[in-house]
Amino acid sequence: MSRFAIDGRQFVVDNKNFQMISGAIHYFRVVPEYWKDRLLKLRACGFNTVETYIAWNMHEPKQGQFCFAGIADVVRFIEIAAEIGLYVIVRPSPYICAEWEFGGLPSWLLAEDGMKLRCRYQPYLDRVDAYYDVLMPLLVPLLHTNGGPILAMQVENEYGSYGNDKTYLAYLREGMIRRGIDVLLFTSDGPEDHMLQGGTLPGTLATANFGSRPEEAFDKLSEYEPDNPLVCMEYWNGWFDHWGEEHHVRGYDDVADVLDRILKSGASVNFYMFQGGTNFGFYNGANFFTSYEPTVTSYDYNAMLSESGAITDKYLAIRDVISKYVDIPAELLPEPIPTKRYGAVQLTEQARLFDVLEVLSNPVKSVYPETMEKLGQDYGFVLYTTRVSGPRPLSKVVVQEVRDRALVFLDHEYKGVIERNKHDLTIEIAEGDIALEIPQEGASLSLLVENMGRINYGWKMNDPKGITEGVRLERQFLYDWTIHPLPLDDLSALTYAPLEQEAPQNGPTFYKGSFHVDELADTFLNMKGWTKGVVFINGFNLGRYWDIGPQMTLYVPAPLLRAGDNEMVIFELHGMVEPTVTLQESPELG
Missing domain, CATH: 3.20.20.80 (Glycosidases)
Incomplete structure (x- = not known):
């Protein structure tokens, strides 16, 4: 039997000194x-x-x-x-x-x-x-x-x-x-x-x-x-x-x-x-x-x-x-894996998140916002919605605490972003804060919260996602929420409409397109002109993109592609310059 052991300051394999x-x-x-x-x-x-x-x-x-x-x-x-x-x-x-x-x-x-x-x-x-x-x-x-x-x-x-x-x-x-x-x-x-x-x-x-x-x-x-x-x-x-x-x-x-x-x-x-x-x-x-x-x-x-x-x-x-210390094995190096430029991909269909919620998620009713983990969800997004009575003067929206980034909507109209690092829990309204005026008839307040990755090192590892405590308008906590878990682990039930002539400039939307592949090769998806979101190729989640960089392209291994037509779905949170992306032969950093 082969034997691995320690002999003083040396490792030994089969009675021979071994430097790992x-x-x-x-x-x-x-x-x-x-x-x-x-x-x-x-x-x-x-x-x-x-x-x-x-x-x-x-x-x-x-x-x-x-x-x-x-x-x-x-x-x-x-x-x-x-x-x-x-x-x-x-x-x-x-x-x-x-x-x-x-x-x-x-x-x-x-x-x-x-x-x-x-x-x-x-x-x-x-x-x-x-x-x-x-x-x-x-x-x-x-x-x-x-x-x-x-x-x-x-x-x-x-x-x-x-x-x-x-x-x-x-x-x-x-x-x-x-x-x-x-x-x-x-x-x-x-x-x-x-x-x-x-x-x-x-x-x-x-x-x-x-x-x-x-x-x-x-x-x-x-x-x-x-x-x-x-x-x-x-x-x-x-x-x-x-x-x-x-x-x-x-x-x-x-x-x-x-x-x-x-x-x-x-x-x-x-x-x-x-x-x-x-x-x-x-x-x-x-x-x-x-x-x-x-x-x-x-x-x-x-x-x-x-x-x-x-x-x-x-x-x-x-x-x-x-090579100074060991003999290098000969003729082991495999041939380089080919890369290929497939060119521009046009996104031709769209599905706005607020129009397809019931297809993507079974809503949960709760007195208070629940964390992602309490909802039995691991990754992705959570949409929290409540009805706010009116009238109310301009009031600061406070999320206590946001994990990690929330898009805020009033009656489905985008009002801005609350980010974990920048959000102040006081009621004073400062530059960058979101303040809302609620009309006489009241309004629907929605927060789409993204889990951007749980902490993997150090003393802050206990890092539940979503909204960890509650949402306030100034000092008052808001209750009675409808919560839509959005893990985005299965998009097959989505239905799309033809993309409008002018792409929407804000609001979370799924965009769908296809591209043809004759020869399978690795490729890199350039997201220039898009803001922030997630890309799926043939149902596989490639990962996140964000225009703040440094990463500007997503790696697409050839085994994720298939000969013939391939499906691409992009979940964009904000908006893009035009509904087109490029599959190119090399990566790019911003």
Whole structure:
């Protein structure tokens, strides 16, 4: 039986010293048809291991309902890695961060009153246990101890950046062991005292995450891990983008230099990321340090492969460094995946949201606004509507609190946007606030609230969506609401009308068009001239677009297309210059 072990400061596989050179690829950010392509490119660059998180919310989208098929087929991803000759590191939740929605936690946890996350809180542990009872038996046959490729598995993730409940960490570790996980277990944390103190466990290998100054990081790690191999479990060779920021770029010279120093020291390394991929659908996460910052749809990460899997200059530079330490496999590199310009797509039909509500949603009556989670909804939008009596003088609309962005309508007429970061909960009317004058006969007040991604890191992770407390006109709370959950997970029942000669300039509307494909290839959807919304290709949710950038195009993998006619639906929240988009052969940043 093949054996993976620790011998002093070295890893050993089959009695030979083993320096792990790993790269992260998240199966849930790459369409399954491209898993082999990405893994071959990893192996062809000299890597011997692939690392992946496992996203709980992909596998248990509704409590007790499990999914391990399609893009969620993590077993098949690991099997392909083994077929190519790669070892595997698995980081199996419950929390993964990863700039992924809610750090991989399922949204339905927040439907339970008083839920405490990532600690020794029994209702939370019960939910983790139920998930592990299903997940771990799938992984056991793939363990290295059973002849499979999985060398090691992680206990939690960067826990020292969040808390210090060691009993919780020990509970997770023992739960893995009890379910048959007998490979090397490890923790990973930033190379700072409080992080290593809070996130490590006796008898469990401690590893460090960093992007620069490897000597300092390993010196600090050695204070806590003096006798075991040194591992950088996340070597940050790029970074991610938030909406409204510039695209993050890190030069390959710097990345290559730091890698050379890591490998020269004899330490093992895992590139975060080798390829980033895409936050398809509504799966982007968000950060909150001083304000709420949602992550863009692309998870390009300025990594070694682009979002679409193309080889970059960084890939070539890293391959040169690795070739100094190991033999690079010959003739493994697959042919480049073709990209194609399909040209302009005309949107010819429309369905205004307020006209199709009853087709999309079963309304819920409630005295007060309910959060998305309490409605049993995970992602998308919620429309809250109430009747306001009149007359009333100009009064400020206050949402307490909006998560994360609300379009406000009075009798279906658009009045403006309330955004999480800018909204003041006082009654004084300032520039940018929405104030309404209610006529004698009263009016219908509606708020369309968008969940722009639950926070995936830090102390603000308990982040329910929709309206968390209530809506006021000045000091007075408004009651008796009709609520329409709008997950937008099935648009097949929508009926459309021919698009008007002049496209509406505001108001949430679905636009539909078709385009013809003779030859399947990757392509990129340019949303120039549109404002904010979501795009669906043949029923698949590509993700969000927003004209504030930096992302201006959405990646469309060829497997989402079909030979012949293809359907495109765009849910635009505000308006566009003209009802046309372009499918082009390369991405574009604003």
